[in-house]
Amino acid sequence: MTGALAVGIAGLGTVGAGVVRLLADHAALIEARAGRKVTVVAVSARDRARNRGVSLEGLRWYDDPVALAADTKVDVVVELIGGADGPAHDLVMAALAAGKPVVTANKALIAMRGSALGAIEGASIRFEAAVAGGIPVIKALREGLAGDRIAGFAGIFNGTCNYILSRMRAEKLDFATVLADAQAQGYAEADPSFDIDGIDTAHKLAILAAIAFGREVDFGAVHVEGIRGVSALDIAFAEELGYRIKLLGIARATDAGIETRVHPAMVPLAAPLARVDGVNNAVVIEGDPVGQIVLQGRGAGAGPTASAVVADLIDLARGRAAPMLGVAPQALARRAAVPMAAHRGAYFLRLMVVDQPGVIADVTAVLRDHGISLESMLQHGRSPGDAVAVVLVTHVTQEAAMAAAITRLAALESVQVPPALIRIETA
Structure with missing residues (x-):
């Protein structure tokens, strides 16, 4: 492929303008890595008068993003509108129907519609920019x-x-x-x-x-x-x-x-x-x-997100192909989702309790009844009759047991505000 890759961009916010700028500023580098020029030829946005800090001179402008997808001189559509439905979804569907690959930074669209989009025969959707901006985690x-x-x-x-x-x-x-x-x-x-x-x-x-x-x-x-x-x-x-x-x-x-x-x-x-x-x-x-x-x-911003979009455009220019989710749609596994109640881990629990005799005994009795053992406890100072913070750190236990214990603890007369629970991870 020696002809330029003609790009149409829908959405000229921070990221869209960043993509236009990056393609212009790094044109020679991108051409060397892509094996051909990667050139913006058309754009779509709502406000033509807005100053976006980049030159849009000579580009075809579409008020309707779906019309951008129908432009026969656009090879690839970049969707930077956002949202799982509405104009973004309509644009992507129109581009795929026209046989054009799509590059998007739209995490909501991929999270909510990704499986259906990936199942469309011949669909080419790239979305490195949808997760973690400039970090190439996908x-x-x-x-x-x-x-x-x-x-x-x-x-x-x-x-x-x-x-x-x-x-x-x-x-x-x-x-x-x-x-x-x-x-x-x-x-x-x-x-x-x-x-x-x-x-x-x-x-x-x-x-x-x-x-x-x-x-x-x-x-x-x-x-x-x-x-x-x-x-x-x-x-x-x-x-x-x-x-x-x-x-x-x-x-x-x-x-x-x-x-x-x-x-x-x-x-x-x-x-x-x-x-x-x-x-x-x-x-x-x-x-x-x-x-x-x-x-x-x-993980966000014009530069990092534009970097990810352009990386996807270079892959397209080179003809590099990979299944959207790593494997063909028919090879996707049907693995069960584990409910949160089944999670096992350690927990940080903060209670605001009345500082009076017997309170800690009541709290630990609730935890004992639900099979929850403690690793440590913190309480700083004394303030008889007033509310004080008590922090409990548990050993590994089941989420369902913690949820049941929290309900009972919240009902104790000595507990002044809803308990605060934060899970402990080793990452």
Whole structure:
């Protein structure tokens, strides 16, 4: 193939403009690596008058992104609109119907529609940019580790949450204060729920789990919790116990099936993920025979995400092909999803209780009744008659037992606020 690869880009926000800029600034390098020119010829966005900081001179402009897919002079469609439905989905379907490959950064689309899209005969969809920005984790799982059996992985996949938790720890601030500042600085959206409630991480986890374990994308199987309930007090106790709190996406292959979960976790200070701060992302993968590998870097923003999009375009220009989820659709395994109630692990439990005789005995009796044993307990100082924090660290136990115990503990007269529970991980 010697002719230029003609690219149409739908969506000219931060990432879309970043792709246009990268293709122009690194044109010679990209041509050398792709074996031919990779050139933007058409774009689609809602506002033609907006200054995006890049030259769009000479490009064909479509107000309707679906019309972009019908342009016979466009070889590949780059979808950077976002969302599992609406214009993004319509554009991708139109491009595939026209026999054109699609490159996307749309994690919601792949997480919610990935299996159906991948089953379309002849469909070519590339989505390195959908997970962890500039970190090539999809290529690592699908291609670099193609000969490995993946036992599991755990990662920090949302820079907004990692930034908030990092600042809470470093500056001893509460969640609401840091969130408000993150919004003011543009690190968090005006409506931050997609990030802080764990949905963004869950989308990414569902995609990676499908590739790692050779199964269909199953977003509905992911247990999802966010970071709204993490307090400065919890972070301080975590430090004292030798942990840091991170929002993790975790996937594990077990004898019972595949476990996928998103939640705040206590990570030992010596673990690789504990040292990942700010807006950075990271993932720790366990494979056989490779062992443990760690990938870390910037997980969002114009530069890192554009880098991943362009890497996919270079693969297309070179004619490199790989099944969307690592294996052909008909070869995807039907592996059971393990419910969260079956999870086994250690737990951090913080209670705010009235400082009076007999309270600890009542608490430990509840845990005993549910077969939960304790590794350690912390209580600082005395304040008779007032509420004090008591922290309990359990040995490995079952999630269902902890859930039942929490319900009973919350009902105790001496427990002043709902108990705080954070799982302990070794990643």
